[in-house]
Amino acid sequence: METLECIRTRASVRSFRPEAVPEAVLGTILEAGTRAPSAGNTQDWVFIVVKEQEARKLLSEATTYGQAFVAAAPVVVVVCSDLGKIGKAYGQRGRDLYSIQDTAAAVQNMLLAAWDQGVGSCWVGAFDERRARECLGIPEGVRPVAILPLGYPAENPGRRGRLGLEEVCRQERY
Numbered sequence: 318m319e320t321l322e323c324i325r326t327r328a329s330v331r332s333f334r335p336e337a338v339p340e341a342v343l344g345t346i347l348e349a350g351t352r353a354p355s356a357g358n359t360q361d362w363v364f365i366v367v368k369e370q371e372a373r374k375l376l377s378e379a380t381t382y383g384q385a386f387v388a389a390a391p392v393v394v395v396v397c398s399d400l401g402k403i404g405k406a407y408g409q410r411g412r413d414l415y416s417i418q419d420t421a422a423a424v425q426n427m428l429l430a431a432w433d434q435g436v437g438s439c440w441v442g443a444f445d446e447r448r449a450r451e452c453l454g455i456p457e458g459v460r461p462v463a464i465l466p467l468g469y470p471a472e473n474p475g476r477r478g479r480l481g482l483e484e485v486c487r488q489e490r491y
């Protein structure tokens with residue numbers, strides 16, 4: 318798919334068919350994550366690939382309102398930032414801001430790489446970090462930032478509207 322077409326057509330998918338995502342397809346999605354920019358190329362991200370059903374269920378229970386579609390996806394990637402790594406390079410600004418920006422860039426790359434290959438996903442940010450940590454053995458100092466359920470769509474999600482450029486762009490000054 319052409320890049321702009323992929324960006325324009327992507328939509329969050331919250332209903333998945335049960336069949337597995339082939340390793341090669343998943344590998345391409347993860348690799349796209351690693352191609353994201355990061356502050357000073359620190360690459361402070363860690364991607365935890367979760368396929369075990371029990372762990373997916375626990376993760377879905379760790380989300381706010383128990384978002385069941387997380388458990389229903391055949392594979393879930395939890396995107397984390399290694400705060401020690403980014404903090405060593407950039408101190409407090411690294412821990413507070415670059416950690417989020419770096420992992421967000423990786424997440425968006427993964428969402429697009431998934432969509433390009435016909436795989437649906439949804440950026441899930443509403444979850445209890447402590448419970449996600451416990452469930453996956455994530456140490457203190459590594460922050461889980463996003464949960465990405467991945468699978469072949471069982472729905473046609475439709476595209477959500479966006480504000481027009483006239484509403485979000487300013488010229489020259491705020």
Ligand SMILES: Cc1cc2nc3c(=O)[nH]c(=O)nc-3n(C[C@H](O)[C@H](O)[C@H](O)COP(=O)(O)O)c2cc1C
Pocket residue numbers: 327328329330331384439440441442443444474476477
């Ligand atoms: C930081 C962030 C957190 C989000 N958290 C959730 C979430 O917890 N659950 C959910 O269903 N969608 C979540 N979303 C997805 C948004 O609701 C979705 O991207 C938005 O409504 C636009 O729809 P679209 O992705 O289909 O264009 C999140 C998105 C972002 C960027």
